[in-house]
Amino acid sequence: MAKMMIPLGPQHPALEEPESFSLLLDGERIAAATVALGYNHRGMEKACESRTYIQDIYLLERICGICSHSHSSSYVQAVEAIAGIEIPKRAAYLRTLIGELERVHSHLLWLGIAGHEIGFQTLFMFVWRDRELVMDLLERLTGNRVNYGMNTIGGVRRDIDSTQTEEVLKALDILEARTSYYIKVCTEEQSIIGRLAGVGKLPREDALRLGAVGPVLRASGVRRDMRKDDPYDAYSELDFNVITDDHADVLGRTVVRVFEIMESYKICRQVVRNMPDGPIAVKVPAKIPTGEAFSRYEAPRGEDIHYVRSNGTDRPERVKVRAPTLANLASITNMIEGGYLADVPIVIAAIDPCFSCTDRMIRVQDSRSGREDRYDWAGLRQYSIDWYKKRGVDLSQTKAAWKD
Amino acid sequence: MEQANAIVARLEERFPALVGGANIANERRIFWSVPLTSLMDILRYCNDELSFTQLCTITGLDNGEMFEFLYHISRDDGIVLTLKVKTPRDGGVVPSVVPIYNGAIFYELELEGLLGVEVEGLPDDRQYPLPDNWPKGQYPLRKDWKPNAETPPLPNP
Known part of the structure; x- marks a missing residue:
């Protein structure tokens, strides 16, 4: 049978966001694949140059509706490094708490999407229902479900009190029980294992060679996590494990994420228990001295990089962002090629590409x-x-x- | 700081022309301006001998007089070395680092698309991240490029 080229995207029911794949089919196998990106380019790096450092926090927070805290944290870390500011310890703990709750909500969201992509709608419904707990918690702590507006240059903008601490601990108990169940589902349920094992293979050498990051890299057996390797916020004082897996396929990526959620609960409990007293921010002048800094943050999807150069004014000279998905897209064609056409949606979803979620109530x-x-x-x-x-x-x- | 100093010492020993140029910002961040002609040799040495096996990203920027390109490479212990090279704003050419860091394709396509520099040897001609029908010769990250509210929206390709 002749080989056939079919397009997937940029608008396609199986994709959650616009990206375009050209797939060369040999029967139902993918012989070759190329990806085209840029459909969501909003010119944010250029826009940063004409806004103040403070305005840029809110702009950059809106790069992504899911890892918004990651982007703003990575950016303020860079600006603080240039200005030579050390944030108060309580602020570092609060940033860590929000960061880990964000990881929980992001990984639960992903698990639901993965269930949806493989036709396991029950898993999707259950996980997304439970995810509401962490969304509500984030709203209680920051005032927002997404785009928390927590970070500022020099610390955080909101403190938490003992009532909120209690709520966090209460919700963590329920979430932990539910997540233990999902771990059982993802590691023992035969239909999940049968559907995901061996799909979207990315051997360790290829993952390293192509610069994959985050859960995708860790599921190929590489122990790399910025929270351990390049610690920021309160992570150097906390006890947690870096989860890796040797499956190097979609099943491995699933296992890594569900176990990472459990580590996040562990981190949240330690943060709440050991939260130091004191101020939550230091005052920073609007003008940042000339300099440059390179900052990394372990977002739910992997290493989120911000580079900032300043010129002595209240506006940056250059802000460069590298979101984790861009690093993982270099290896996506490797994962697709040789596999079945029917596996493409779950393989793409398994790198957890970003998309927005802001709807919050059901109105009929x-x-x-x-x-x-x-x-x-x-x-x-x-x-x-x-x-x-x-x-x-x-x-x-x-x-x-x-x-x- | 020990590790960072050791890295700087080894690079200075191997490339004597670089002596004195390193800026150690903190224990895990080193910035270094290097000549464009020796960039590939330094990157290869860092990758093969100094365990800088990961290319974090490439930052391209217009400082008003020259284009600067920053190659951020990192190791498993969290140390990030940023190598900076410069090219003229007109007709600048940088070599493709894809032979050393295979995952660099999108980073280099971005330099071509947003700054309009030529990346020599880049095995790809996709337009990224601007649309396919973006007008020729318009490079938004150049300092003299200003967004123009008068410009009508682009038609669908």
Whole structure:
């Protein structure tokens, strides 16, 4: 059969964000693949040069709706290094706490997407329901579900009190129990193992050669994590493990992420327990002295890099960003080539490319009457019970997995 | 600081022309301006002998007089060495580092697309990250390029 070239993207139901793949098919196998990017280019690096250092925090935080704290942290770290500022210890602990909660929400989001991509919708629904706990927690601590606005140059903008600390610990207990269950699902459930093992192979040598980062690299057996190798914030004082796996495939990437969530809970507990007292920020002049700095941050998707050069004014001369997905895209064609066409969506999803999620409530509008309804969790549950009851299925005695 | 000093000493021993140019910002950050002609030799030596096996990224910038290119390479112990080279703003050419760091393709395409420098030997001609129908000769990261609100939106390619 003749080889055939098919496009995947830039707009495609299997992709969560615009990127374009050209796949050369030999039957149902991928013989060759190329990727084209840039559909989301917003000119942010240029825009940074005409804004002040403070304005840039908010701009850069919006690079990504998921690892927003990662981008703003990496940027303020660079500016603080140029200005020679050491942030208060309490600020470092608070940044760490938000950073780890962000990792939890990001990895849970990913696990749901992975379930969706392989047709395991139950996993998707369960995980995303539980993820709401950490989203609510982030909202309680920072005022926002995403784009937390926590960082400023010289520290953080909000403190947390003992009530919030209690809430964090309470939510962590529930999340930990749920995550233990997902670990069981991802390591023992035969349909997951059968679907993911051997798919999207990236051998250790290729991962290193092509500069892969984050969970993708660690799932190929490389122990590299900026929180250990190039520690920032409070990480040098905390006890946690770097999770690696030798599967070097999508199953390995799944296993690494679910176990990393457990490490994040461990870190959050230590942070809350050992949180030092004191100020949460130091005052920094608007003008930053001439200099340059290179900063790294272990975002949920891997190493997030910011380089900043200053020129003595209140605006940077140059801000350069390298998000982790760009580093991982160099190896994506390797993972796809030789595999099946049907595996392409989950292989792409397995590097966890970024996309925005800001919707927060369910609002239903009746198209005939125009009446609007909002559902809370209990109301939504009741609605589904009633819906099934009308169709002859009684679920009213089913126990809810957790309550508000 | 010991590790950083040791790295600087070894590089100065191997490349005597570089002596005195290193700036050790802190124990894990070294910045070094090097001549463009010896860039590839230094990168190869750092990769083969000094364990700088990871290319973090390449930063291209326009300082108003020259283009600067910063090659950020790192090791497993967290040390990042930034090698800086300069080219003229008109007709500047830098060598492709893809033979040493295979994952560098997108970083180099970005230099070509946003600054308009030629990357010699880059085995790829994709347009990145600007759209395919972006006007020729417009390079947004150059300091003299200003966004123009008057410009009509680009038609679909």
